[in-house]
Amino acid sequence: MRNLRDFRSKSPESSQYAEFAQRRWDLLIVGGGLAGGLLALKLREKRPDLRVLLLEKAPTLGGEHTWSFHSSDLDPEQVAWLKPFVKKSWPRVTVQFPDFERTIEGGYHSISSSRFDTLIRARLGQSILVSCPIREVMRDEVVLKDGTRLEASCVIDARGWLPTDETKCAFQKFTGWDVRLSEHHGLKHPVIMDATCSQSDGYRFFYLLPWDNRRVLIEDTRYSDSPSLVEEDEEAALRSYIESKGWRVEEIERREKGVLPIPLFREALIRSPGVAEPPAIGARGGFVHPVTGYSLPRTLRSIDALVENCTKWEVTTVTNQLIDLHQKESAGDGFFLLLNRMLFRAPTPVRRWKVLRRFYSFEQGLIERFYRGALRRSDRVRLLFGRAPGVPILRAFFCILESLTPMAHEPVKALIARESPARLSEKRGSV
Numbered sequence: 001m002r003n004l005r006d007f008r009s010k011s012p013e014s015s016q017y018a019e020f021a022q023r024r025w026d027l028l029i030v031g032g033g034l035a036g037g038l039l040a041l042k043l044r045e046k047r048p049d050l051r052v053l054l055l056e057k058a059p060t061l062g063g064e065h066t067w068s069f070h071s072s073d074l075d076p077e078q079v080a081w082l083k084p085f086v087k088k089s090w091p092r093v094t095v096q097f098p099d100f101e102r103t104i105e106g107g108y109h110s111i112s113s114s115r116f117d118t119l120i121r122a123r124l125g126q127s128i129l130v131s132c133p134i135r136e137v138m139r140d141e142v143v144l145k146d147g148t149r150l151e152a153s154c155v156i157d158a159r160g161w162l163p164t165d166e167t168k169c170a171f172q173k174f175t176g177w178d179v180r181l182s183e184h185h186g187l188k189h190p191v192i193m194d195a196t197c198s199q200s201d202g203y204r205f206f207y208l209l210p211w212d213n214r215r216v217l218i219e220d221t222r223y224s225d226s227p228s229l230v231e232e233d234e235e236a237a238l239r240s241y242i243e244s245k246g247w248r249v250e251e252i253e254r255r256e257k258g259v260l261p262i263p264l265f266r267e268a269l270i271r272s273p274g275v276a277e278p279p280a281i282g283a284r285g286g287f288v289h290p291v292t293g294y295s296l297p298r299t300l301r302s303i304d305a306l307v308e309n310c311t312k313w314e315v316t317t318v319t320n321q322l323i324d325l326h327q328k329e330s331a332g333d334g335f336f337l338l339l340n341r342m343l344f345r346a347p348t349p350v351r352r353w354k355v356l357r358r359f360y361s362f363e364q365g366l367i368e369r370f371y372r373g374a375l376r377r378s379d380r381v382r383l384l385f386g387r388a389p390g391v392p393i394l395r396a397f398f399c400i401l402e403s404l405t406p407m408a409h410e411p412v413k414a415l416i417a418r419e420s421p422a423r424l425s426e427k428r429g430s431v
């Protein structure tokens with residue numbers, strides 16, 4: 001136990017966190033979002049001997065989120081472990097395009113952040129500090145907003161997305177409402193892409209999760225070149241989609257929105273921090289699928305492997321383990337970057353949907369391996385060769401060339417610039 005003089009220097013007088021500063025922690029996890037919460041819970045189950053404190057700046061854990069995943073993204077034991085968090089599961093999902101509809105069999109599950117908050121709090125009790133913003137995060141110490149210092153053998157950074165080089169990425173934007181309708185919506189299972197809507201601001205689709213007969217999450221999603229999200233425009237688009245379905249909203253029960261970077265080049269990939277920074281998990285540590293922007297599968301796999309294999313919970317060992325795990329998870333990311341460029345740079349924005357339509361015409365095994373991030377060589381060949389209709393072959397070729405040499409960036413940019421406004425407007429709406 002620290003002596004009184006030592007303790008005073010760690011905590012400003014009358015800090016509400018004084019008792020936390022008095023203790024020596026094995027692990028401090030900064031950020032009580034998806035990754036921080038799951039790691040804290042795993043450790044409570046597998047290593048109850050460790051003194052772990054989870055610190056979150058917001059009043060609740062997990063923010064305003066719905067996190068979904070396919071059964072095939074994870075091992076069956078991992079799906080079973082997540083079950084208590086799952087608000088609803090369905091046996092199949094559909095995708096819809098103007099000229100094509102497909103049902104994909106296999107479990108699909110959605111976690112709500114409010115359930116996540118309730119469960120993690122119930123299980124971790126006193127080992128959580130909410131409404132507690134952190135000013136500084138070091139490898140073995142954090143400084144709270146009021147200046148209180150907490151020490152640990154290891155600090156793990158789970159503060160979510162890092163800003164990235166916006167010139168080297170595109171964006172996935174979401175605006176969603178959980179609504180209660182006046183009548184049955186008629187949906188039997190989730191529609192993970194309804195791309196029959198007008199295409200604007202890049203590739204656009206609606207995402208629908210039917211919670212019960214009248215409650216549904218409706219999310220306007222765009223694969224866009226710009227990160228801007230104008231709330232009134234997004235809300236007007238949601239209203240007009242709801243109207244087009246003939247639905248009447250009794251109440252908007254919850255709102256969520258967000259913008260995720262979709263990396264086009266290596267420079268925009270979120271990397272695992274180096275040996276001099278605090279080890280990081282979740283989006284902060286780059287445990288994200290580069291095409292979907294989803295982090296749940298990679299985050300849970302890395303947490304499981306860390307908790308299983310880490311013999312010494314001190315900062316160097318944890319850092320090295322996470323660097324190794326990141327390398328393993330991101331080994332195939334070069335190919336995903338190429339797919340991102342094929343999506344964002346080869347077709348004109350209004351024709352991006354054709355790339356996705358082609359993707360969803362492949363057999364289910366390939367689709368599952370894509371989401372899981374475990375593509376085979378034969379999958380890569382099939383994804384790359386055989387062009388989506390409407391995607392200019394020269395642009396597609398240059399996207400591949402860009403993977404081999406950065407010298408190809410300029411010709412691709414020039415090709416894109418040559419797309420005259422007249423041609424673009426002619427194509428707009430021609431889905």
Ligand SMILES: Cc1cc2nc3c(=O)[nH]c(=O)nc-3n(C[C@H](O)[C@H](O)[C@H](O)COP(=O)(O)OP(=O)(O)OC[C@H]3O[C@@H](n4cnc5c(N)ncnc54)[C@H](O)[C@@H]3O)c2cc1C
Pocket residue numbers: 030031032033034035036055056057058061062063065066067068069132133134135158159160161174256257258259260281282283284293294295296297
């Ligand atoms: C609208 C939307 C929908 C998504 N849907 C899915 C999906 O269906 N499936 C999927 O796998 N992924 C999805 N993602 C992507 C990704 O999984 C989420 O962004 C996920 O929440 C990332 O988890 P995380 O724990 O790394 O970061 P976050 O969940 O963002 O957690 C970071 C936490 O750190 C806290 N924090 C930040 N700074 C500080 C500080 N200084 N002091 C204290 N606390 C701090 C934040 O308040 C936050 O709670 C979605 C993203 C968005 C935006």
